[in-house]
Amino acid sequence: MEFLVTMTTQVPDDTPEPAVEGVRVLEAARARELAAAGHLLRLWRPPLQEDRWHTVGLFSAEDAWHLEKVLASMPLHIWRTDVVTPLWRHPNDPSAVR
Template sequence: MEFLVDMVTTVPEGASEDDVARMRGREAARSRELAAQGSLRRLWRPPLAPGEWRTWGLFRAEDAERLEEVLASMPLRAWRQDTVTPLAPHPNDPGR
């Protein structure tokens, strides 16, 4: 199955720039691992308001339970709110 995940990150008050940089580095490394495994297919940056930290991701997983395991393995999940939308094939999809 494929899932569109809207990921909104809120950096906790008191987090230093070093904390944020370390977290971003860990997230980037984990994202590369998930991409290599085939779980993370694409990432997009939607239009953002000033100060907003948001990403849209296309993930592939066997089911919603497995997707939750994948999302929970991402370091930024500690600061992030995820909204998951399961996707189904469209009969007129030109990519099919």
């Protein structure tokens, strides 16, 4: 099953920049691992805002419970809120195998 996830990251103001950078490095590595495992299919970045980051991701997981485990495994999850939209194949999807 596929899920569209809007991730909003808001780092606490008192977080030292080296700590933020360290978590971002870990996040990039984890994203590569999730992509290799077939869980992270795409990522998009809407325009940045000064006090928070938005990312939209397309994820694949067996179900919502497994997706939550995937999202919780990402380092930025400590500062992030996620809005999950489950996606179902549309009958007119041009990539659908008939």
